[in-house]
Amino acid sequence: MERLKDVLDIRAIIIIILIGLVSIFVDGPKLKRDGYNKELKILKTISYSYMGIGIILFILLKFI
Numbered sequence: 001m002e003r004l005k006d007v008l009d010i011r012a013i014i015i016i017i018l019i020g021l022v023s024i025f026v027d028g029p030k031l032k033r034d035g036y037n038k039e040l041k042i043l044k045t046i047s048y049s050y051m052g053i054g055i056i057l058f059i060l061l062k063f064i
Contacts, residue, residue, distance in 0.1 A: 005061055013058045020050035 024047045031040040 004057075008057060008061065010058070010061070013054050013061070016057070017051050017054035020047040020054065023047040023050075 023043055027043055028040060028047075031037075031043060
């Protein structure tokens with residue numbers, strides 16, 4: 001766990017979460033507008049997983 005704390009700090013976790021948010025709110029509407037529904041589903045899956053992983057890492061680093 002200490003190794004994880006050495007590698008990741010709060011700024012890195014925030015960047016991970018922001019990557020997911022920006023992908024959904026910037027790239028998502030473009031893909032939807034252009035009719036790329038399959039790619040939009042893939043983007044949403046990856047973005048939500050980024051945000052979920054970021055939140056889990058935040059909880060692990062703060063409380064453990």
